[in-house]
Amino acid sequence: MLDRLNQAMDHLEQRLDRPLDVPELARIACVSEHHFRRLFSALAGVPLSEYVRRRRLTLAGADVLAGRESLLDVAVRWGYGSNEAFARAFRSVHGVGPAEARRTGAVLRSQPRMSFRLVVEGSTSMDYRIVTKDAFRLVGVKARVPLVHEGMNPHIVAFVKGIDPTTVRRIEALSDQEPHGIVNVSDDLAGSREEGAELDYWHGVVTGAEVPDDLDSLPVEAGDWAVFRSTGAFPQALQYLWRDVFTQWFPSNPYEIRPGPEISRVRIAEGGGTADAELWIPVRRA
Template structure:
């Protein structure tokens, strides 16, 4: 898998001055476009689109300083429709405009080429199982929140505090299947997984799609089609354990197993210690068999 990802990275480098089709990169990596974006952001720590933007502006910066092409020629070469758009993007990355950089020979920033390699530690094993689920519903309260990669998500914490105890009691009573009890459900994530992009967060339970009374009018619901789920378990400090669990799933488990992620909500069941310092977590990721 990593070898194929590196071949896709070579495709980026050979097409920086052309239109880059993510579908073609996914084909090279022998996976879906959805999974390719997810894998890249997990492994690289930056979204695919942001990496391509930085690489183009790195190469454009070298050409600006070389002085062999006009600024407009460089702008067009790297996909910008106008000199103004190129100048804005250039300044955002390098901290100086292209004209000034050429006149003064300013120091510019560089996005180094990424390559992936597997580091085998072998110090721990990941507990997981694969589950087939029929169609079900998530029922609870929903909020639109930003994605946060490190630390607690204050928007989610504030949203949960805003739900009164009686509403939470009614929601909890609707749980009738795995994962049992109150869960956090993330849906509609941007494929880039870029920090700050928004998602729909449900604080609720999983219940049968046809269960009587499973859709009270004052609650939000999400119908989830039947499919395959990989379920991962982990324990440790909160909230790092939850964030590291997601990271390890995409950087360790997927490259080593014949599955790829598929579109769908991610479900997290968390049980905190009394002092909220420790968490037992169960993460449900929608998956499908990978192409071979």
């Protein structure tokens, strides 16, 4: 898969002055467009669209400093319809406008060309199982929150603390299938996995039961789920497991992520320092 991803990156690099064609990149990588976007963000740490923007403005910076063309010609080549739009984008990356950069020979920032390679970091293996589930409903309460990669997410903590204990007990009583009990769910992630990207956080259960009118509900299609487990410091162990699934497991196995919520079942040990966690990711054969 890494070879195919790098072929897609080569294709992208050769066509940076053309409109971004994500379906073609996904075709070269032999994955779905949805999976390509999510995998790129997880591996690169930035959304595909942001990486492309930075690469284009890196090359535009070289054209600006070369001084052979007008600034408008440079702007149009790299996808901007006016000097004003180009100047705003240029300044957001380089910290200086293109006219000033050309006049003073300013120091500019560069987004390096990206490629992917496998790094062996020890002999640790990842255990997983594939579970096929019928369609079900996710039932509970939800909130729109920003993504936090490291440590506790204060927005989620505040949301969960604000849920009435009686409501939590009512939700938990609806659980009737795996993963059992209260689960934490991420859904409708805003296009990337960068820090601060917004997502729907659910505090709920997986169920086939009737849904009370006062609770939120999300229908989930039948399909396969890759299930991973970890034990360790909370919440770091779960966050690292999430990272490793996308940066190590997916590139090494013949699966791709399919649309659907990502579910975690966490049981915190007494004292709150460690936890057992189970992560359910919707997948299909690549």
